[in-house]
Amino acid sequence: MGITVTESEFSGEIGRFLDAALRSPVTILGPGAYRRAVVVSPAFFDRAVSALEDLENIQKAQAARDEHGYISHDRLKAELGID
Incomplete structure (x- = not known):
């Protein structure tokens, strides 16, 4: 469910992923592929x-x-x- 991206992908296209989070959660992976954060819509x-x-x-x-x-x-x- 949703999109999974690395921290660098997220920081490089933050606007795109914030828009995507309005439709579906965006999981941001930290080093070692652990879930560092999940961005969701308000x-x-x-x-x-x-x-x-x-x-x-x-x-x-x-x-x-x-x-x-x-x-x-x-x-x-x-x-x-x-x-």
Whole structure:
């Protein structure tokens, strides 16, 4: 999935690869062919952060249920900082 380039390729054509990242992730390889960075579109990044936040909230809700057996909807919203 996406494009894989070396650091020198990326630095030589940064504009091209930044444009490509709007469509699909661009993996930048460092020396020894290890993944040094992955460039993604702002929309992809926002979706990923949102999914991680959702997962964290789900885990907090599960922990609260496990700890208290029952938690009211209002208390859960207050603990999660949801209005």
